[in-house]
Amino acid sequence: MDDGWSIAAAARRFEVSWRTAKRWADRYAEAGADGMQDRSSRPHRSPARTPRPTVRKIVHLRWKQRLGPVQIGGRLGLPASTVHAVLLRCRLNRLSHIDRVTGEPVRRYEHPHPGAMLHVDVTKYGNIPDGGGWRYVGRLQGERNRQTTARRTGVRNKVYEPQMGTAFVHTVVDDHSRVAYAEIRDDEKAVTAIDVLRHAVAWFADRGVTVERVLSDNGSAYKSFAWRDACVDLGITAKKTRPYRPQTNGKVERFHRTLTEGWAIARHYNSEQARRKALPAFLHHYNHHRPHTATGGLPPITRLTNVPGQHT
Known part of the structure; x- marks a missing residue:
């Protein structure tokens, strides 16, 4: 635009289509340098998007019952792919993102500097008794080591069993x-x-x-x-x-x-x-x-x- 190039010449120079070059030229002519910023390609309306009440039902079943897309889709009459897309959008596609006890999303935090908490x-x-515990020497040898340690230390419980x-x-x-x-x-x-x-x-x-x-x-x-x-x-x-x-x-x-x-x-x-x-x-x-x-x-x-x- 500033150098007087034609739309076709600019499109060939930057290896884009004529339509793309024309769109950017129109934006520059209309808004100047501010019009050259990238814009979101998200549509203004999404008529086919899953309704909010249905999204809440999907999230509720995921939180409270930890069901997968197939099970949730079967209950709500929805394709499993639709349920998965909703869970992905809500960051609930992995059960590791959900607290095992409460079913709520895991909330992570980190204090800003050392010593804050x-x-x-x-x-x-x-x-461990003298000679090693049962985990490495086995149950039988482990019990023998416990008895040997108890004889050395003299520490036993009320029923005379070794107390480590x-x-x-x-x-x-x-x-x-x-x-x-x-x-x-x-x-x-x-x-x-x-x-x-x-x-x-x-x-x-x-x-x-x-x-x-x-x-x-x-x-x-x-x-x-x-x-x-x-x-x-x-x-x-x-x-x-x-x-x-x-x-x-x-x-x-x-x-x-x-x-x-x-x-x-x-x-x-x-x-x-x-x-x-x-x-x-x-x-x-x-x-x-x-x-x-x-x-x-x-x-x-x-x-x-x-x-x-x-x-x-």
Whole structure:
């Protein structure tokens, strides 16, 4: 238009049809440079689109009964392809997008910077007897190892059965970076949980992270006045999950699964002491070397390298 080219010459130069070149020329003549922006090709009206009441019925059956397109289509008298298109448009085409308990869409969140929220919880593992547990040595040898350990320690229950005890692993996971901190203790009392929290806050502070909030479940240790007062002393806001709703604390719950598979039962341990000594190495690998899908395939520690004020 500016250089006086004909429509046909411009179409040949840019290898488009004459009709396309004419349409862009008309837009330029009508609106100038602003008319050269791409426009949506979506039609103004879609008479054949699935009515809203029908869409609500499809979504309701998907949420509440977790039915597939064929079953939903059979109930509503619709083709399965139509039902699938509606589910795809509503992002309900995969059941993984729906909460298994409530049937509602999964709501994911992530705090904007490290330290904005710490997730805390406790997971338990039975102590390993001398010689290894049944998972690797079999039931028969495992029971023999339990008896040998009980003879050494003298710890038995009321009916004289070997009692190995429990390892309480207190875990702390940063919401934004997924960096994890953990300690093995002998109980899950409030005093112990508070001690672990103080150590975790100091550990994160050494890495330039200031803790603002902490999220826990409704366990007795976290509902205590001592926990509340400790959080106040540390300048941390204490939060609780909804009762009977562990998904709210899902990041630490998912870390427990990784902890179990990558450390607790990852290999044969000859004793409980051997497994406990292996925990720091696993945490280092998890934080510094193991790719994490939530951090773009990078190790969690990479999200702590540019914390504001860390290098000043």
